[in-house]
Amino acid sequence: MTAPIESFRDLDLPAPLLTALAEVGYETPSPIQAACIPHLLAGRDLLGEAQTGTGKTAAFALPALARLEIGLYRPQVLVLTPTRELAIQVAEAFQKYAHHLPGFHVLPVYGGQSMVVQLRQLKRGAHVIVGTPGRVMDHLERGSLVLDDLRTLVLDEADEMLRMGFIDDVEWILEHTPAERQTALFSATMPDAIRRVAHRHLREPQEVKIRAATATVAAIRQRYWQVRGVDKLDALTRILEVEDDFDAAIVFVRTKTATVELAERLEARGYAAAALNGDMTQGLREQVIERLKNGSLDIVVATDVAARGIDVPRISHVINYDIPYDTEAYVHRIGRTGRAGRQGTAILFVAPRETRMLKAIERATRQPIEAIALPTRETVAGRRVAQFRQQIADTLEKEDLAFFMDVINRIEEEECFKAHEIAAALAFLATRERPLQVEETGKGWDLATAAPTQAAKGERPPRENRDEILTRRRAFSEGLLTRYRIEVGRMHGVTPKEIVGAIANEGGIEGRYIGQIHLFDDYSTVELPKALPGELIGLLKRIRVRQRPLAIRELSASEADQLPERRRPPRPAGDRDMQGRGEAPRKWGGTKRPEHGNADKHEHRGPPKTYADKPGKRFRKD
Structure with missing residues (x-):
C-alpha cells in the first residue's frame, strides 16, 4: 500500500524546487499534484482531467523542471496554451518555481508580440517554451524553434483549444516533435475529439481525474x-x-x-x-x-x-x-x-x-x-468625522470634564479666543495622526479622486478628446510633468500600454497623470508629475516590466536635450490575437500574410505560404 503524500518532500523533488515552494507558501500538494507528479517524474505520459484552480500548473511544471538539464540552453519543455494570458501565467509560474535554478530561462511566445524580439530571444536559448499554437507553428516553420532536444510536451486546457479551433494546429505540432518525448494532456472535460488526440499521440498514458472540491461558505x-x-x-x-x-x-x-x-x-x-x-x-x-x-x-x-x-x-x-x-x-x-x-x-x-x-x-x-x-475620499472622510463625533459624545457622557472646562474658560478669557475656535484647534491636534480631511495626495499616491473608474466598473472608458490631450501637453510645457528614464526599451519587446499598466497598477498613479512615452532601443522615457515622493520613486524602481526592473530616474535638462530623435516603428501586420482571446483559428488551405516586427528594419518573410488540406503536409509554394 502506497504511503499518503503529506508534503512536497514526499515527492522526491530536487532541493532547489522545494526551497522555492516553501518561499511561495506551498506546504501540502493538492490532489492533482500528488497524483500527477510521481507519474511525470517517472517519465510516463499522462492524461489528466482537472478544472482550472486545482493546481495543475505546478503538477506539470515541477516534474518538468526536475528533469531539466540546466546546462543545455535548448528547448526541453514545450507547453501549449489556448490564450496569450494563460501562456504568460504559466511562464511566470515556471519562473517562480525555478527561482533557485541558476541560469534557467523560460520564454512565452504568442501572437501580438514582436516576432523580431521572439526570434532574438530564441536565438539566445531557453529551457522552456510556453506558447499559443499559431505562434509556435510560425517558429517551427521558420526553423527558429528547434525541438530536437524536447523531453516534455504539455497540452494545457486542451478542451479550450478544441473549442477555439486549434486542435488541428495542435496535432500538426505534435507530429513535428520527437517521437520519444513525454506528453501530458490536461483538460477540464474529455470530449471524444480530445480522447482521439490522446489515443494517437500519447503512449500508454496514466489517467488522473480530479474534480475541484466545492465548498459552501454561507457564513x-x-x-x-x-x-x-x-x-x-x-x-x-x-x-x-x-x-x-x-x-x-x-x-x-x-x-x-x-x-x-x-x-x-x-x-x-x-x-x-x-x-x-x-x-x-x-x-x-x-x-x-x-x-x-x-x-x-x-x-x-x-x-x-x-x-x-x-x-x-x-x-x-x-x-x-x-x-x-x-x-x-x-x-x-x-x-x-x-x-x-x-x-x-x-x-x-x-x-x-x-x-x-x-x-x-x-x-x-x-x-x-x-x-x-x-x-472615495469623501466616504473615508465622512466615516472619520462620524467616529470622531461619537468619541466626543461618549467622552461628554462618561468622563468628568470639570478641570478641562476650567482650562478652556481661562484660555477663552486670557487669550481672547472664542470657545469654538479653541475646540477647532483641539480637534486638529487630536486628529493630526489621522486627519479628518483625506488629502488629495498621500502615501497611496492617489493623485485625484478615489472613485472607481469606469474600467473598474466593467464599462468601456471614453476615448480621450483633443482638449484633454492639449491639456496634458500644456502641463508638460508648464513644468507640471517632467521626463523620467526607465531601463526597458524596444529591444525588450515592451509596449507603451505595458509601461502605463505597470506604473498605474503597481505605482498607483492614474493613467491621466502619465504623459507621453517614447520608446528607444534599450530604454524609454515617460512623462510623470514632477517631484514624485521618494517612497514612490523607490517603489517604481523595483517594478518589473518584461522581466526588467524599471530603475526609474528623473532626466536632467541636459539629458533631455540630448535624447535622439525618435523613429516610429513599423506597424505590425496581421495580429491574429483578437481581444485577448488567443490566436484566431487557422483554416486549412488558406494563406498567411507575412508578419513584420517592430524593430528599426522591416523583416520580410517571403511570399505567402499555401498549405495542403491535411496537417503534416505543409509546403512553401514558390
Whole structure:
C-alpha cells in the first residue's frame, strides 16, 4: 500500500524546487499534484482531467523542471496554451518555481508580440517554451524553434483549444516533435475529439481525474475589488476604514518578505499590525496569535503556511491581498473567519489577468463573489468625522470634564479666543495622526479622486478628446510633468500600454497623470508629475516590466536635450490575437500574410505560404 503524500518532500523533488515552494507558501500538494507528479517524474505520459484552480500548473511544471538539464540552453519543455494570458501565467509560474535554478530561462511566445524580439530571444536559448499554437507553428516553420532536444510536451486546457479551433494546429505540432518525448494532456472535460488526440499521440498514458472540491461558505460574505489605478495598500486601508463590522483581520500575501514589508507599511499608517511567516520561531508565532486574541493586535499579515490552524474568533475579515494559486488555498484562507457562529467577510484583490482564477473560486465556493467599488475620499472622510463625533459624545457622557472646562474658560478669557475656535484647534491636534480631511495626495499616491473608474466598473472608458490631450501637453510645457528614464526599451519587446499598466497598477498613479512615452532601443522615457515622493520613486524602481526592473530616474535638462530623435516603428501586420482571446483559428488551405516586427528594419518573410488540406503536409509554394 502506497504511503499518503503529506508534503512536497514526499515527492522526491530536487532541493532547489522545494526551497522555492516553501518561499511561495506551498506546504501540502493538492490532489492533482500528488497524483500527477510521481507519474511525470517517472517519465510516463499522462492524461489528466482537472478544472482550472486545482493546481495543475505546478503538477506539470515541477516534474518538468526536475528533469531539466540546466546546462543545455535548448528547448526541453514545450507547453501549449489556448490564450496569450494563460501562456504568460504559466511562464511566470515556471519562473517562480525555478527561482533557485541558476541560469534557467523560460520564454512565452504568442501572437501580438514582436516576432523580431521572439526570434532574438530564441536565438539566445531557453529551457522552456510556453506558447499559443499559431505562434509556435510560425517558429517551427521558420526553423527558429528547434525541438530536437524536447523531453516534455504539455497540452494545457486542451478542451479550450478544441473549442477555439486549434486542435488541428495542435496535432500538426505534435507530429513535428520527437517521437520519444513525454506528453501530458490536461483538460477540464474529455470530449471524444480530445480522447482521439490522446489515443494517437500519447503512449500508454496514466489517467488522473480530479474534480475541484466545492465548498459552501454561507457564513462568509465574499467580495472582490478589481485592482486598477490605485496603490493596493491605499485601497486596503480605505476598505478597512469603511467596514462597519471590522474587528480584526488576516491579510494574506504570497511571500515571507511581503509579510514584513506590508506589516511595516500598515504600522506606519497607524494600524496595529504584525507579520506571521515561516521564518519566525514557534515562540514568536504564538506571541503574535496571543496578541491577536487579546486585542493588542488588529491585523496579521501572513502566508498560507504560517496561517494554518489559526482559530481566533475575533477575526472578522480575511483580505486576499495577493490572489492564491489554487481554489483550495482560497477556501483554507477564508476559513479563518466566520467561526463560532459569527458572520465573516472575505475580500479578494483581483488583477485583470487573474479573472480566470476568480471564476474558478466562484465555482469552488458555489456562490458568486460580489464586486465592490473603492471608497472615495469623501466616504473615508465622512466615516472619520462620524467616529470622531461619537468619541466626543461618549467622552461628554462618561468622563468628568470639570478641570478641562476650567482650562478652556481661562484660555477663552486670557487669550481672547472664542470657545469654538479653541475646540477647532483641539480637534486638529487630536486628529493630526489621522486627519479628518483625506488629502488629495498621500502615501497611496492617489493623485485625484478615489472613485472607481469606469474600467473598474466593467464599462468601456471614453476615448480621450483633443482638449484633454492639449491639456496634458500644456502641463508638460508648464513644468507640471517632467521626463523620467526607465531601463526597458524596444529591444525588450515592451509596449507603451505595458509601461502605463505597470506604473498605474503597481505605482498607483492614474493613467491621466502619465504623459507621453517614447520608446528607444534599450530604454524609454515617460512623462510623470514632477517631484514624485521618494517612497514612490523607490517603489517604481523595483517594478518589473518584461522581466526588467524599471530603475526609474528623473532626466536632467541636459539629458533631455540630448535624447535622439525618435523613429516610429513599423506597424505590425496581421495580429491574429483578437481581444485577448488567443490566436484566431487557422483554416486549412488558406494563406498567411507575412508578419513584420517592430524593430528599426522591416523583416520580410517571403511570399505567402499555401498549405495542403491535411496537417503534416505543409509546403512553401514558390
